[in-house]
Amino acid sequence: MSGYVEGVIILIGINIIAVLGVSILTGFTRLFSFGNAGFMAIGAYASAILTTKFNMPFLISLLGGMLMAALISLALGKLTLGLKGDYFLITTLGFGECTRVLIEFLDPITGGARGYAGIPQKTTLLIVLISVALAITVARNLLNSKYGRNLKAIREQEIAADAVGIDTARFKQLSFTVSAIYAGWAGALFAHYYMFITPAMFNLDKSSELTITVVIGGLGSLTGSVIATTVLTLLPEVLRSVANYRMLFYGIAVVLIITLRPNGLMGYKELSASWIKNLPIQVRRMFRCRKEVA
Amino acid sequence: MKEILKIANLTKKFGGVCAIDNFSVTLEEGTVHGLIGPNGAGKTTIFNTITGIYKPTGGTIEFMGKDITNKKPYQVAQQGIGRTFQNIRLFSQLSVLENVFIAGHMDADYDLFAAILRLNKFGKKEKYLRENCIELLKILGLSDKLNEKAGSLPYGHQRKLEIARALALRPKLLLLDEPAAGMNRDESKELVEFINELKEKFKLTILMVEHHMDVVMSICRRITVLNFGKTIAEGTAKEIQTNKLVREAYLGGEDAAC
Known part of the structure; x- marks a missing residue:
């Protein structure tokens, strides 16, 4: 396999992990976050520092990055998860x-705005593939258990979730922390693949990209998130000449999807064998509906 | 008879407005108690205060001998108080089965690792819970709609599903907020039988807010009448029907007529 193709696959894999985190938070708990790139940055820098300054093996650095993101999400969640919808969103943005700014200021530790160089390349295709498989399995198992059901209950109707005995604060925190761990994971893999990281890589653009990918893939669908990430990571690679207009394209895509197909590509559905089997029937039904309307 | 719910001098103020003024009631196990009164009398506020959505300004709420006055909503529910809502609040994107499944979460006592690693324990508990939920939905007559989206059910079924969801908690006390709202005479008659049946089957005590007098009069052993947050009468259906203050509250007093 050529190095280029391998690089693209690794990038897709890393993005999938970060997007899955946002998917759990936004798609399944209805908590919108525009700060997950911050958790990616924390994972990236923490793991990079562990590898270079403390000579830790890659696995330990990886776990360290995830743990750091988890701890910060716990502290942040305590402060902000009591806020309602849009207010919470604004705090994640902040x-x-x-x-990002803090990393720039902590020059002696993080290298500041110039970036952090000299990270050994440890992220291989195999590690990324294993990570993606693990991330998908954990997310799926989590969501298909009482934990995931409780998150969905919060998404659907928070007052009713409370009324059936769900400690909504605790489960929102769970969702937020899992999302941060995924972001930290992706960040650590990212740092050890590109070997050089700057705070600007984890800016608001990156955060919005993650959330937009989830919305395009469809809220409440893991397979939707995976498909959307793959397509949206591949597109700028395939259409190199227009790659600079990526964010413009994202913006247009979101507007189109929210107006034409508000549930996204796969909203609230998972891609499975039975879904594919039923596809012809669904398509037929869709056309019949159209005709009736006409 | 054992006392199951004891509310003493409950008061709730919103700024200068006294939504509940010194409300007291005692529910005996296995009875149905009605809460009636004109719109804005504070009936739903009482429900929301019992279930912890509002913090009371004063007074105490005791449930099965335990003080639950300042407990959070989920803690109250975990103690064994289930409720329905006046404006139906289902998990509407989810299936009928999932709605009940969610409410049974306390029976699924596995931890996060068992869920992620899919340990044996997880499978067993989930299977057991699923069977229980299907059984419950069978009793409520919703078993042929397991995979339908809750939000797309007809209104009557949505009401039933809300009750099913509350029952999945295995409550001792069930709070029904206008269960007969939007029902005609025949439907509400059916509802009365249905509630009586459930009460026997699940050994429930029920506190209900209702505007349909035929429902209230035929099902409630005792009734409390509220007006502007104040209790104006309490007694059996007969006593309430002949109470002068109650008539005035509903039909207007002599001096209020002009």
Whole structure:
């Protein structure tokens, strides 16, 4: 396999892990975050520092990056998860930017705005593939258990979730922390693949990209998130000449999807064998509906 | 008879407005208690205060001998108080089965690792819970709609599903907020039988808010009448029907007529 193709696959894999985190938070708990790139940055820098300054093996650095993101999400969640919808969103936005600026200021530790160089390349295709498989399995198992059901209950109707005995604060925190761990994981893999990281890589653009990918893939669908990430990571590679207009394209895609197909590509559905089997029937039904309307 | 719910001098103020003024009631196990009164009398506020959505300004709420006055909503529910809502609040994107499944979460006592690693224990508990939920939905007559989206059910079924969801908690006390809202005479008659049946089957005590007088009069052993947050009468259906204050509250008093 050529190095280029391998690089693209690794990038897709890393993005999938970060997007899955946002998918759990936004698609299944209805908590919108525009700060997950901040958790990616924390994972990236923490793991990079562990590898280079403390000579830790890659696995330990990886876990260290995830743990660091988890701890910060716990502290942040305590402060902000009591807020309702849009207010919470704004705090995540603030958090993401704060993290980026803080990393720039902590020059002696993080290398500041010039970036952090000299990270050994440890992320291989195999490690990424294993990570993606693990991330998908954990997310799927988590969501298909009482934990995931409780998250969905919060998404659907928070007051009713409370009324059936779900400690909504605790489960929102769970969702937020899992999402941060995934972001930290992706960040650590990212740092050890590109070997050089700067705070600007984890800016608001990156955060919005993650959330937009989840919305395009469809809220409440893991397979939707995976498909959307793959397509959206591949597109700028395939259409190199227009790659600079990526964010423009994202913006247009979101507007189109929210107006034409508000549930996204796969909203609230998972791609499975039975779904594919039923596809012809669904398509037929869709056309019949159209005709009736006409 | 054992006392199951004891509310003493409950008061709730929103700024200068006294939504509940010194409300007291005692529910005996296995009875149905009605809460009636004109719109804005504070009936739903009482429900929301019992279930912890509102913090009371004063007074105490005791459930099965335990003080639950300042407990959070989920803690109250875990103690064994299930409720339905006046404006139906289902998990509407989810299936009928999932709605009940979610409410049974306390029976699924596995931890996060068992869920992620899919340990044996997880499978067993989930299977057991699923069977229980299907059984419950069978009793409520919703078993042929397991995989339908809750939000797309007809209104009557949505009401039933809300009750099913509350029952999945295995409550001792069930709070029904206008279960007969939007029902005609025949439907509400059916509802009365249905509630009586459930009460026997699940050994429930029920506190209900209702505007349909035929429902209230035929099912409630005792009734409390509220007006502007104040209790104006309490007694059996007969006593309430002949109470002068109650008539005035509903039909207007002599001086209020002009």
